[in-house]
Amino acid sequence: MKKLSVRRRHPLAAFVVLLLALAATGGLYATLAPADEAQAETSAQSLAIEEGKRLYEVGCSSCHGRGAQGGSDGPSLVGVGAASVDFQVGTGRMPMAQTGPQAPEKPAVYTQAEIDQLAAYIASLGPGPNVPEESAYDPARGDAARGGELFRSNCSQCHNFVGSGGALTNGKEAPSLRDVEPRYIFEAMLTGPQNMPSFPDTTLTEQDKLDIIAWLDEVATSESPSPGGFSLGGYGPVGEGLFAWTFGIGALIAVAVWIGARSTKARKS
Amino acid sequence: MSTATESPKTTADAPKNRGKAPAGERVADWADGRLGIYSLAKANMRKIFPDHWSFLLGEICLYSFVILILTGVYLTLFFVPSMAEVEYHGSFEPMQGLLMSEAYASALDINFEVRGGLLVRQIHHWAALIFVVGIFLHMFRVFFTGAFRKPREVNWLFGFLLLVLAIFTGLTGYSLPDDSLSGIGIRLMEAAILAVPVVGSYLQMFIFGGEFPGHDIIPRFFVTHVLLLPGIMLGLVVAHLILIVYHKHTHYAGPGRTNENVVGYPLLPVYMAKAGGFFFLVFGVITMIAATVTINPIWLLGPYRPDQVSTDAQPDWYLGFSEGLVRMMPGWEWVIPGGYTLNFGLLIPLAVFPAMLAVIGLYPFFESWVTKDKREHHIAQRPRNSPTRTGLGVAWLTAFGVTTIGGGNDLFAVHFNLSINAITWFCRIGFFVLPVLAFFITRRICMGLQRRDRDKVLHGRETGIIKRLPHGEFVEVHQPLPQDQLHVLTSHDQATPMEVGPETDENGVRRRINPVERVRARLSRTYYGEQAQIPKPTSEEYHEITSGHGHH
Numbered sequence: 001m002k003k004l005s006v007r008r009r010h011p012l013a014a015f016v017v018l019l020l021a022l023a024a025t026g027g028l029y030a031t032l033a034p035a036d037e038a039q040a041e042t043s044a045q046s047l048a049i050e051e052g053k054r055l056y057e058v059g060c061s062s063c064h065g066r067g068a069q070g071g072s073d074g075p076s077l078v079g080v081g082a083a084s085v086d087f088q089v090g091t092g093r094m095p096m097a098q099t100g101p102q103a104p105e106k107p108a109v110y111t112q113a114e115i116d117q118l119a120a121y122i123a124s125l126g127p128g129p130n131v132p133e134e135s136a137y138d139p140a141r142g143d144a145a146r147g148g149e150l151f152r153s154n155c156s157q158c159h160n161f162v163g164s165g166g167a168l169t170n171g172k173e174a175p176s177l178r179d180v181e182p183r184y185i186f187e188a189m190l191t192g193p194q195n196m197p198s199f200p201d202t203t204l205t206e207q208d209k210l211d212i213i214a215w216l217d218e219v220a221t222s223e224s225p226s227p228g229g230f231s232l233g234g235y236g237p238v239g240e241g242l243f244a245w246t247f248g249i250g251a252l253i254a255v256a257v258w259i260g261a262r263s264t265k266a267r268k269s
Numbered sequence: 270m271s272t273a274t275e276s277p278k279t280t281a282d283a284p285k286n287r288g289k290a291p292a293g294e295r296v297a298d299w300a301d302g303r304l305g306i307y308s309l310a311k312a313n314m315r316k317i318f319p320d321h322w323s324f325l326l327g328e329i330c331l332y333s334f335v336i337l338i339l340t341g342v343y344l345t346l347f348f349v350p351s352m353a354e355v356e357y358h359g360s361f362e363p364m365q366g367l368l369m370s371e372a373y374a375s376a377l378d379i380n381f382e383v384r385g386g387l388l389v390r391q392i393h394h395w396a397a398l399i400f401v402v403g404i405f406l407h408m409f410r411v412f413f414t415g416a417f418r419k420p421r422e423v424n425w426l427f428g429f430l431l432l433v434l435a436i437f438t439g440l441t442g443y444s445l446p447d448d449s450l451s452g453i454g455i456r457l458m459e460a461a462i463l464a465v466p467v468v469g470s471y472l473q474m475f476i477f478g479g480e481f482p483g484h485d486i487i488p489r490f491f492v493t494h495v496l497l498l499p500g501i502m503l504g505l506v507v508a509h510l511i512l513i514v515y516h517k518h519t520h521y522a523g524p525g526r527t528n529e530n531v532v533g534y535p536l537l538p539v540y541m542a543k544a545g546g547f548f549f550l551v552f553g554v555i556t557m558i559a560a561t562v563t564i565n566p567i568w569l570l571g572p573y574r575p576d577q578v579s580t581d582a583q584p585d586w587y588l589g590f591s592e593g594l595v596r597m598m599p600g601w602e603w604v605i606p607g608g609y610t611l612n613f614g615l616l617i618p619l620a621v622f623p624a625m626l627a628v629i630g631l632y633p634f635f636e637s638w639v640t641k642d643k644r645e646h647h648i649a650q651r652p653r654n655s656p657t658r659t660g661l662g663v664a665w666l667t668a669f670g671v672t673t674i675g676g677g678n679d680l681f682a683v684h685f686n687l688s689i690n691a692i693t694w695f696c697r698i699g700f701f702v703l704p705v706l707a708f709f710i711t712r713r714i715c716m717g718l719q720r721r722d723r724d725k726v727l728h729g730r731e732t733g734i735i736k737r738l739p740h741g742e743f744v745e746v747h748q749p750l751p752q753d754q755l756h757v758l759t760s761h762d763q764a765t766p767m768e769v770g771p772e773t774d775e776n777g778v779r780r781r782i783n784p785v786e787r788v789r790a791r792l793s794r795t796y797y798g799e800q801a802q803i804p805k806p807t808s809e810e811y812h813e814i815t816s817g818h819g820h821h
């Protein structure tokens with residue numbers, strides 16, 4: 001007790017008490033505040049929705065209609081979810097520039113902040129898949145071998161075994177998946193853009209999706225090892241045949257012409 | 270020299286006269302005494318081989334064939350032709366723990382475990398593609414120069430068999446690793462077999478030894494690929510080469526180069542030195558390609574499973590046309606009474622595919638039947654001087670090209686931003702229309718070239734020098750061709766078309782003319798008639814014009 005009473009008189013005592021008091025109020029605030037913070041969040045959310053709505057009306061409503069109910073030039077976006085918007089606008093497919101067999105990829109028009117706002121607005125219209133957490137598409141958490149198997153069962157019939165892409169009917173195509181960000185791979189599976197079927201968690205579980213992403217990360221990026229040398233784009237035997245008919249035989253004929261021209265005169269003996 | 274074996278007397282004298290013979294000579298003596306090499310070598314060492322780069326195309330085939338055998342032997346040491354299921358635990362991470370056939374697992378091991386395995390695999394596959402490219406170019410060189418005519422028809426047939434066998438060796442080889450492309454290919458083959466009416470399903474059971482895929486097909490393909498077909502091919506290659514030596518090689522026309530001789534370099538030493546060098550160059554080029562460019566990356570394709578497919582599942586290029594025939598053909602199906610299905614979608618491609626090949630083998634016999642040409646030919650023709658044949662060749666190539674494009678329709682759609690449906694329709698129509706167009710256009714071009722040759726002979730070469738005559742007229746100076754070029758341009762012979770004879774006999778009675786003969790006469794006209802031959806200048810014409818009355 002003595003010790004304590006001595007310290008009570010210490011010049012810094014008042015200061016320490018003050019600190020403790022502050023910490024206590026801070027802690028109290030922290031436990032009591034969530035209501036307030038939620039309020040702040042909802043207001044940020046509604047601000048985002050407001051902003052998103054504004055962006056939507058300028059950039060998208062001409063096709064997708066007011067209130068995203070759909071129009072003659074674009075489908076209804078009610079219930080497509082934030083993930084779909086994040087994918088479509090993030091990969092530059094939306095806003096679509098002109099009508100064609102399918103909306104092509106192009107450099108994104110909106111910043112990520114604006115995309116989030118658009119996504120928030122569309123999500124507010126009806127429930128749909130959300131933008132995934134980062135951990136949901138981290139390739140390091142997947143099993144590439146299993147992913148390859150799943151990819152060949154579910155995706156390669158359109159996208160080719162290493163995701164080099166392929167043709168669909170009437171000028172539509174499944175694009176190359178080389179260097180597509182894991183986040184968009186995840187969202188593409190989740191939302192099924194355009195002619196691609198969607199693979200909700202009931203079809204491919206979260207782990208399945210992670211595995212597929214891990215496989216693509218292993219074989220379909222610019223950093224993927226290519227033990228055999230130049231890959232010729234991974235288009236299979238057609239590309240190889242073209243190479244044989246051009247560079248392959250070309251080099252050999254050049255050599256043949258060279259040999260043919262290199263004539264030592266045969267002396268009569 | 271090895272006089273020793275010929276006469277004992279000289280042998281006895283030899284040491285006295287010149288001491289001990291050098292070691293090389295003694296070895297040669299030893300071998301000759303037992304194998305009779307000398308007379309063989311004497312007869313063949315001075316065989317002449319003419320010099321032209323296009324005559325080296327056959328050698329490209331020969332050397333790629335040798336490379337294929339060498340690398341194939343190496344691969345055989347490590348490949349396990351078995352469909353037994355194993356779990357993969359090799360060093361290739363993205364396949365860890367997958368179930369696969371032993372064949373596929375051992376193919377992966379060749380890539381990642383066997384020293385030099387990946388390189389050898391890639392050399393083998395690139396050499397296979399280049400081999401068949403070489404065969405094609407070689408064959409068309411022979412075709413367009415008429416080198417298949419008597420006496421070389423049999424050698425043409427040997428060559429044709431080599432082409433067909435090469436295609437099937439390629440097909441079986443492609444199927445061996447049991448990756449997903451292999452399996453998809455075998456599956457299509459199975460479907461085609463099943464489409465054969467009546468015997469289809471029996472054939473399928475016979476070949477696969479049970480339901481698809483079964484356990485037998487890979488071991489069976491293995492034996493076919495490494496033993497049966499290469500063995501037959503080796504025999505045919507030897508026969509092909511023996512016949513070349515026997516017939517002697519054709520050569521292009523030129524001064525002193527006649528139908529009775531061959532002008533070129535002796536087989537030994539000049540030609541052998543060149544050929545040996547060329548072998549190493551071919552090996553080098555193919556190895557360089559294999560060391561830098563991936564071919565058939567089976568480690569990315571995954572093991573075959575009948576429930577999995579992929580885009581870009583095409584055969585190697587030489588079967589692209591068969592794939593194209595299947596893709597182009599509408600999927601017609603008839604169910605005939607009794608419940609049998611006739612699957613025309615596969616049946617018709619299955620019939621057209623061998624037909625497209627067979628016409629190649631039969632062509633020399635067709636041409637000699639039409640032209641009634643039974644003479645021997647040792648001068649290689651210039652393609653322009655046989656416009657109908659050249660046109661037919663180009664027409665065939667066009668049909669082949671169209672079907673090959675049809676086989677890669679998806680890639681062409683993606684890379685040229687076209688609709689795959691449009692490409693398929695283009696190929697369907699093009700298959701019938703384009704070869705006909707190609708035939709007539711080619712013939713026109715040949716005729717144009719013949720006309721130019723005629724002009725060149727009669728009026729000489731345009732020098733580009735303009736001269737003004739005293740009375741003011743401008744003329745271009747033409748320089749007469751040198752003698753050897755005149756010879757090249759005029760040495761070919763021109764036949765006259767066959768006639769069926771008069772419609773009526775001497776009594777005015779209608780003769781019975783065999784309709785087949787009529788067809789033959791008609792065809793003969795397409796080969797030798799006015800639309801196929803510009804009469805080459807006669808020496809009278811030449812002298813009249815070059816004696817120079819006011820020509821320019």
Ligand code: HEM
Binds near residue numbers: 327332425431435
């Ligand atoms: C395994 C494939 C083949 C090999 C290794 C091969 C090899 C050769 C070689 C080295 C020559 C002499 C050089 C030359 O004229 O280019 C030759 C000539 C010849 N080849 Fe082939 N060939 C093959 C396939 C074919 C095919 C597919 C055909 C035609 C269907 C063919 C028909 C001929 C004929 C008629 C000659 C004689 C040409 C002449 O004397 O002008 N060969 N072959």
